[in-house]
Amino acid sequence: MSFTMHGVGVSNGIAIGHAHLVSHALLEVAHYVVPAHLVEDEVHRFTQAIETVRADLEAVRRQLPANAPAELESFVGTHLMILADKSLSEAPIQIIRDEQCNAEWALKQEMDDLVAQFEEIEDEYLRERKFDVVQVVERVIKVLLGHPSQVVLEKQESGMILVAHDLSPADAIQFKQHQFAAFITDVGGATSHTAILARSLNIPSIVALHRARDLIRDGEMIIVDGNLGVVIVSPDKNTLTEYRLRQEQWDIEQQKLKRLKLTKAVTLDGTTIELHANIEIPEDVAQSKAAGATGIGLYRTEFLFMNRREWPTEDEQFEAYRRVTEAMKGMPVTIRTLDLGADKPANPDEARTCTNPALGLRAIRLCLSEPHIFHSQIRAILRASHYGNVKLLIPMISTLSELRQALHLIDRAKRSLRDQNIPFDEMMPIGGMIEVPAAALKADAFARELDFLSIGTNDLIQYTLAIDRTDDSVAHLYNPLHPAVLQLIEMSIRAADKAGKPISVCGEMAGDPKLTRLLLGFGLRQFSMHPAHVLAVKRQVLQSSLPRLTSSVRKILASAEIDRIEPLLDKLNQ
Numbered sequence: 136m137s138f139t140m141h142g143v144g145v146s147n148g149i150a151i152g153h154a155h156l157v158s159h160a161l162l163e164v165a166h167y168v169v170p171a172h173l174v175e176d177e178v179h180r181f182t183q184a185i186e187t188v189r190a191d192l193e194a195v196r197r198q199l200p201a202n203a204p205a206e207l208e209s210f211v212g213t214h215l216m217i218l219a220d221k222s223l224s225e226a227p228i229q230i231i232r233d234e235q236c237n238a239e240w241a242l243k244q245e246m247d248d249l250v251a252q253f254e255e256i257e258d259e260y261l262r263e264r265k266f267d268v269v270q271v272v273e274r275v276i277k278v279l280l281g282h283p284s285q286v287v288l289e290k291q292e293s294g295m296i297l298v299a300h301d302l303s304p305a306d307a308i309q310f311k312q313h314q315f316a317a318f319i320t321d322v323g324g325a326t327s328h329t330a331i332l333a334r335s336l337n338i339p340s341i342v343a344l345h346r347a348r349d350l351i352r353d354g355e356m357i358i359v360d361g362n363l364g365v366v367i368v369s370p371d372k373n374t375l376t377e378y379r380l381r382q383e384q385w386d387i388e389q390q391k392l393k394r395l396k397l398t399k400a401v402t403l404d405g406t407t408i409e410l411h412a413n414i415e416i417p418e419d420v421a422q423s424k425a426a427g428a429t430g431i432g433l434y435r436t437e438f439l440f441m442n443r444r445e446w447p448t449e450d451e452q453f454e455a456y457r458r459v460t461e462a463m464k465g466m467p468v469t470i471r472t473l474d475l476g477a478d479k480p481a482n483p484d485e486a487r488t489c490t491n492p493a494l495g496l497r498a499i500r501l502c503l504s505e506p507h508i509f510h511s512q513i514r515a516i517l518r519a520s521h522y523g524n525v526k527l528l529i530p531m532i533s534t535l536s537e538l539r540q541a542l543h544l545i546d547r548a549k550r551s552l553r554d555q556n557i558p559f560d561e562m563m564p565i566g567g568m569i570e571v572p573a574a575a576l577k578a579d580a581f582a583r584e585l586d587f588l589s590i591g592t593n594d595l596i597q598y599t600l601a602i603d604r605t606d607d608s609v610a611h612l613y614n615p616l617h618p619a620v621l622q623l624i625e626m627s628i629r630a631a632d633k634a635g636k637p638i639s640v641c642g643e644m645a646g647d648p649k650l651t652r653l654l655l656g657f658g659l660r661q662f663s664m665h666p667a668h669v670l671a672v673k674r675q676v677l678q679s680s681l682p683r684l685t686s687s688v689r690k691i692l693a694s695a696e697i698d699r700i701e702p703l704l705d706k707l708n709q
């Protein structure tokens with residue numbers, strides 16, 4: 136029987152294929168009593184299993200392919216750390232001895248306790264780290280049950296769709312060697328490691344389907360629509376025909392778009408538009424260049440600081456920033472200083488207990504309160520500036536005094552480099568992000584003190600509408616077309632223009648082709664987005680004439696109701 140499931144689409148595209156179910160060892164755990172004289176043997180069986188998994192993970196780490204995403208090594212490292220933690224490697228031994236139970240059961244008991252503790256955590260990112268614990272436990276249980284600890288992919292058929300309760304990053308390494316069409320999982324959120332990996336693998340994927348692993352049978356035909364976050368199981372003939380058509384159209388569309396890679400982004404009336412890419416790790420540069428991005432408009436450096444016990448050193452940072460800078464061969468690289476906090480805490484182990492993390496000590500606020508971290512990052516960015524066209528971007532500024540403190544610290548870092556005769560670009564432009572309504576309202580003042588501005592619409596929408604951008608229950612209210620949001624964006628662009636300073640949009644709005652003309656009509660000439668969106672936005676630029684946009688855009692700006700804005704936008708896009 137055909138049925139449909141809804142989840143969170145984390146990587147676009149459409150795939151049609153047969154399901155390949157990944158075993159879910161945790162469901163197979165039985166509970167039995169171990170006779171007293173065999174308890175120590177059971178303990179031995181447990182410690183052996185831990186040893187086997189440790190050796191497997193070490194092997195995975197050693198055999199990481201050169202083209203594996205860089206986070207993968209740190210993911211595997213995190214799993215090794217979890218495995219070595221006493222709560223997993225020692226506490227179950229006590230349970231085996233106290234309860235005279237089997238090792239699998241003892242381990243599962245301990246895992247359930249740990250997961251319950253994680254579930255208490257308010258912060259979504261930290262809460263999701265419970266999946267790492269579950270993935271590690273699942274490996275050990277598989278070994279105890281006599282299975283290999285890795286996901287086994289006996290079938291080599293290409294075009295398979297992987298259906299798993301969860302997938303660990305280490306398992307995902309195998310994706311590089313197998314041609315999977317898509318993958319879907321029961322758990323994971325938009326910021327889970329699985330989601331991060333899905334994007335870098337560039338195949339359609341959906342997480343948070345809840346019961347896909349239970350409801351889908353091995354070999355069953357399924358359709359994965361990553362664009363809509365929809366899975367159709369055992370589709371009927373008509374649906375299948377329709378989706379085959381949609382898939383074909385999607386593929387043709389992608390192929391057509393690829394032809395635009397080298398085409399200059401110029402409007403019909405001859406205005407050049409800069410289309411830059413947002414990246415999270417140095418490896419993303421390849422995808423950005425393949426998409427024809429003419430610069431990096433946002434390098435989210437905080438990913439270098441995540442999932443690790445110690446901060447990266449100045450030298451480690453410098454190497455990462457230099458790699459990106461050199462790879463871009465003179466094209467602009469906008470490196471944003473640390474934007475940790477809120478939904479991006481540094482370390483899963485360090486739960487920050489604060490009621491309102493998005494309004495708390497995050498981004499530049501955090502950096503100003505930890506000047507030594509900021510100092511080493513600024514030095515690393517400045518050092519990288521010697522190797523190409525680097526710009527520095529400060530996130531989340533809300534007051535001028537905060538900006539001046541940051542500029543003062545940047546000057547200090549420059550002085551320290553000069554004292555050591557370390558070269559850097561003395562003229563490196565410094566910009567600020569407009570993400571807080573206060574900054575948008577006073578964009579003129581910020582524009583005067585900075586070399587450029589960049590509007591972070593993801594946060595600007597969150598703070599203008601008081602909608603937590605990570606909270607599912609209010610996601611329907613998170614609307615980029617709210618007239619207050621549009622007004623703040625337009626005001627900021629106008630203020631920058633008046634001050635003669637460049638301004639870009641680097642939030643998700645920049646990558647939505649439906650909003651390209653609107654932003655062009657506001658006067659925007661620089662967009663920065665996920666590399667996957669560059670070509671679709673370019674096509675829209677190529678088909679737009681700026682003088683023709685003026686009157687419709689004026690009407691949209693004058694409208695106070697979202698319901699009226701939507702049809703006006705449709706008209707603008709015709």
Ligand code: PEP
Pocket residue numbers: 433435474570590591592593594595641642643
């Ligand atoms: C934004 O807020 O729009 C932005 C680009 O920053 P981030 O998504 O990293 O918060």
Ligand code: MG
Pocket residue numbers: 530570591593594
């Ligand atoms: Mg932001």
